[in-house]
Amino acid sequence: MASAAPIHELGERSLLPPGTTFNDVTEAVCRLTEEKAPRGWWVLFLPSVALLGLMLSCIVYLLSMGIGVWGNNTPAYWAWDITNFVWWIGIGHAGTLISAILFLFRQNWRTSINRFAEAMTVFAVLCAAIFPALHTGRPWFDYYLAPLPNQMGIWPNFKSPLMWDVFAVNTYLTISVIFWYVGLIPDLATLRDRSKTLLRKRIYGALALGWRGSHRHWQHYERAYLIFAAISTPLVLSVHSIVSFDFATSVMPGWHTTIFPPYFVAGAVFSGFALVLTLMLIVRSVFKMHSLVTIKHMDLMNKFMLGTGIMVGYAYAMEFFIAWYSGNPYESWVFFHNRLGFGYLDQEGNWGPLWWSYWAMVSCNVIAPQLFWFKKVRTSVPAMFVITIFINIGMWFERFVIIVTSLYRDFLPGSWGSFHATWIDILLYMGTFGLFFTLFLLFIRWVPMIAIAEVKATLPHAHPHHAGDDHAEDHPAALGTVDAPAPAE
Amino acid sequence: MQIFPRELNLLPMVLAGVGTVAGVGLILVVWIYFSPRNLQVGYSPEQPVPYSHRLHAGELGLDCRYCHANVEESAEAMIPPTQTCMGCHNVVRTESARLAPIRESWETGEAMEWVRVHQLPDHTYFNHSTHLYGALASEGPNGEEVRVAIGCESCHGRIDQMEVVGVDQPIAMQWCLECHRDPSEHLRPVEEITTMGWEPSDEWLEHTDEHVAAVLPPTHCSGCHR
Numbered sequence: 001m002a003s004a005a006p007i008h009e010l011g012e013r014s015l016l017p018p019g020t021t022f023n024d025v026t027e028a029v030c031r032l033t034e035e036k037a038p039r040g041w042w043v044l045f046l047p048s049v050a051l052l053g054l055m056l057s058c059i060v061y062l063l064s065m066g067i068g069v070w071g072n073n074t075p076a077y078w079a080w081d082i083t084n085f086v087w088w089i090g091i092g093h094a095g096t097l098i099s100a101i102l103f104l105f106r107q108n109w110r111t112s113i114n115r116f117a118e119a120m121t122v123f124a125v126l127c128a129a130i131f132p133a134l135h136t137g138r139p140w141f142d143y144y145l146a147p148l149p150n151q152m153g154i155w156p157n158f159k160s161p162l163m164w165d166v167f168a169v170n171t172y173l174t175i176s177v178i179f180w181y182v183g184l185i186p187d188l189a190t191l192r193d194r195s196k197t198l199l200r201k202r203i204y205g206a207l208a209l210g211w212r213g214s215h216r217h218w219q220h221y222e223r224a225y226l227i228f229a230a231i232s233t234p235l236v237l238s239v240h241s242i243v244s245f246d247f248a249t250s251v252m253p254g255w256h257t258t259i260f261p262p263y264f265v266a267g268a269v270f271s272g273f274a275l276v277l278t279l280m281l282i283v284r285s286v287f288k289m290h291s292l293v294t295i296k297h298m299d300l301m302n303k304f305m306l307g308t309g310i311m312v313g314y315a316y317a318m319e320f321f322i323a324w325y326s327g328n329p330y331e332s333w334v335f336f337h338n339r340l341g342f343g344y345l346d347q348e349g350n351w352g353p354l355w356w357s358y359w360a361m362v363s364c365n366v367i368a369p370q371l372f373w374f375k376k377v378r379t380s381v382p383a384m385f386v387i388t389i390f391i392n393i394g395m396w397f398e399r400f401v402i403i404v405t406s407l408y409r410d411f412l413p414g415s416w417g418s419f420h421a422t423w424i425d426i427l428l429y430m431g432t433f434g435l436f437f438t439l440f441l442l443f444i445r446w447v448p449m450i451a452i453a454e455v456k457a458t459l460p461h462a463h464p465h466h467a468g469d470d471h472a473e474d475h476p477a478a479l480g481t482v483d484a485p486a487p488a489e
Numbered sequence: 490m491q492i493f494p495r496e497l498n499l500l501p502m503v504l505a506g507v508g509t510v511a512g513v514g515l516i517l518v519v520w521i522y523f524s525p526r527n528l529q530v531g532y533s534p535e536q537p538v539p540y541s542h543r544l545h546a547g548e549l550g551l552d553c554r555y556c557h558a559n560v561e562e563s564a565e566a567m568i569p570p571t572q573t574c575m576g577c578h579n580v581v582r583t584e585s586a587r588l589a590p591i592r593e594s595w596e597t598g599e600a601m602e603w604v605r606v607h608q609l610p611d612h613t614y615f616n617h618s619t620h621l622y623g624a625l626a627s628e629g630p631n632g633e634e635v636r637v638a639i640g641c642e643s644c645h646g647r648i649d650q651m652e653v654v655g656v657d658q659p660i661a662m663q664w665c666l667e668c669h670r671d672p673s674e675h676l677r678p679v680e681e682i683t684t685m686g687w688e689p690s691d692e693w694l695e696h697t698d699e700h701v702a703a704v705l706p707p708t709h710c711s712g713c714h715r
Contacts, residue, residue, distance in 0.1 A: 151524045151661040153664075154666070192492075202492055205492050210498070
């Protein structure tokens with residue numbers, strides 16, 4: 001069905017190609033869960049399951065040997081584990097930003113990617129939680145983190161930012177899961193109604209919670225969605241702010257910085273958008289979703305990365321400015337020796353040995369996204385794929401730089417050391433990708449990975465004023481030719 | 490087409506109810522039944538010789554330290570060796586059948602294998618002498634010192650009334666901390682540590698604040714977990 005001329009004053013237009021019908025959207029999304037999986041899905045799924053097995057083996061090995069199998073040791077007590085934790089948590093932030101903040105700002109283009117990004121949030125938080133849970137050393141006592149009545153006569157230490165972190169991450173996981181699920185209900189009902197077998201009908205029927213699409217259902221649903229968006233919005237800012245308090249409330253030079261909360265939030269959104277786009281490009285090509293996730297969507301996401309990348313770059317520059325301007329020799333030492341490398345040399349005239357990690361971070365996070373100033377780059381799939389990979393790597397290095405380079409050469413040369421990752425550090429980190437991708441691939445196979453109902457609402461003919469629609473004759477008021485009758489109530 | 494029976498509409502309510510009850514129930518079960526108050530108190534194992542604390546410490550009035558010597562000076566309260574028993578029992582009740590294992594131990598030199606009643610976890614450093622040596626609370630005009638300590642009965646109960654010794658108090662962290670946070674009720678003059686059923690005089694209670702100030706038990710982690 002051909003669409004009539006769009007009505008500009010009614011707000012932003014759909015980014016989908018003109019002529020896309022409701023049925024096109026339903027078909028394009030639902031068929032992924034109904035047809036046989038494409039070969040590309042299996043090519044991705046089997047290695048993911050293998051990596052998941054690797055992760056579980058690493059955890060079993062770690063539990064049987066103790067966390068000494070990691071490379072963390074004096075003076076770098078925190079290393080890859082906390083780096084990976086912060087990295088994975090940060091990844092999730094794009095999902096919440098896309099689903100909550102962009103919803104409140106009526107950015108309709110989000111509808112093609114929000115479901116996807118929300119799922120990524122949930123899975124990324126699960127991956128993140130593995131690291132601090134193991135880092136406690138005795139994970140079977142992790143329930144001590146919950147404020148439960150006990151025989152010890154003590155509560156968790158509410159004055160510790162590490163404790164706030166537990167609450168922040170758990171709140172984040174709970175709200176993200178609920179928000180994701182509420183958004184899924186109408187689409188699960190669509191899948192239920194299209195189901196051919198009774199078992200499939202029953203499973204999707206149970207998950208759809210009796211959704212019939214009545215006006216009252218929609219009214220409650222939209223109200224609930226708005227409320228959850230409002231609850232999730234502060235979480236975009238609060239969760240990574242609290243993660244940054246793990247560092248900022250300590251007195252370590254390199255950590256003790258007031259810029260940390262906004263700097264961490266910007267970095268989280270930056271890395272989250274990068275991973276959403278990386279995955280989106282893969283899924284889009286495997287499942288042929290080019291009509292639903294268009295180059296215009298990616299252009300907008302690339303602009304987000306450019307913006308947040310500049311914020312992160314500003315934060316890096318400001319840390320150095322303060323290290324110099326404060327005149328604090330310890331602060332200067334961390335930034336100019338441990339990170340920059342050549343700014344201060346040690347007594348033997350050597351650079352800080354981990355200087356390369358700092359420069360890897362700057363190249364990936366500050367220099368690489370500058371290419372997004374050019375529209376040609378923003379709309380080129382291979383270019384953006386490479387740049388998002390660089391950003392993912394750079395944001396990992398950012399956390400590594402913050403954690404390890406603040407610790408490895410402190411202010412008593414006798415206690416200087418370095419950090420060397422062990423093979424279990426590396427394999428466990430790789431293994432969490434297995435968990436992430438296994439869950440993710442199961443998600444895109446069994447759950448509508450694009451919000452069908454929301455995408456439809458952005459199409460021109462979803463609008464009551466849409467002319468040329470078959471229903472227009474039934475609603476003369478919509479054409480603007482007669483005065484609208486008074487509402488029945 | 491109806492794919493679920495109508496009664497299933499109740500399922501969410503039932504699940505919510507069951508989930509809440511199960512969650513709260515699990516916490517209560519762990520809190521109450523897995524606690525030392527439930528699992529430890531009343532543990533009184535059978536010993537190789539039916540030694541009666543009620544007879545020796547109660548009726549005969551032996552001081553605790555006659556057998557558990559130097560408890561106020563060492564970290565561990567020692568279990569008396571066979572020689573301590575035989576100090577009396579080579580002249581008293583020398584033919585008693587129930588004392589046969591003691592005489593056998595005396596003759597062969599093999600130690601008696603008493604069963605330990607109070608067992609603290611390895612990560613807890615408990616020191617008897619810290620609790621019993623007596624902290625200096627005040628010095629009188631004539632040089633008489635007031636030293637305060639914890640009595641045996643505060644933790645071990647009325648040993649003088651126990652035929653077979655058992656655990657009287659829940660040796661749990663919360664129980665330790667209750668006293669460490671406010672020891673005032675349990676402080677007594679160092680001369681009275683082994684007295685059973687000691688009651689403070691009014692005069693003693695007037696000085697409670699001084700006594701607590703003299704003791705100041707630690708409540709930080711490394712006080713007990715070093």
